[in-house]
């Protein structure tokens with residue numbers, strides 16, 4: 001018996017074996033047997049996707065930095081308030097809140113979507129609790145609150161787009 005080996009051509013993009021009947025590479029979708037225009041479209045789409053990924057990572061990083069900032073602000077203001085009021089209970093609360101943001105910021109390196117979404121929900125919850133306790137607080141630093149929420153929302157959206165791949 002003679003051994004028959006069929007030599008399949010390889011995809012020029014990812015070196016996956018492709019049959020001559022199929023136009024697209026089954027691994028990366030490159031139109032190896034397509035025309036020049038189809039190949040150009042493939043490269044353009046790939047470049048756009050890469051740009052989108054870079055953009056998503058920038059927004060995720062901004063959201064992470066925002067979480068570090070909130071953590072820092074909570075800790076700094078916690079200590080400032082403690083030195084003027086000697087209120088240990090509120091210092092402990094501020095330290096716990098700051099620590100939660102630190103943990104979420106760190107966790108966002110591994111699970112950006114879950115961590116940033118948790119950070120956003122926690123931030124909104126804290127605003128709501130303060131607003132119930134002292135309604136006037138909802139308007140204090142409202143511009144900063146809006147900016148922080150915007151950074152976190154963008155981060156959540158970018159992380160959700162990125163984890164779909």
Ligand SMILES: [Zn+2]
Nearest residue numbers: 011014025028
């Ligand atoms: Zn391929």
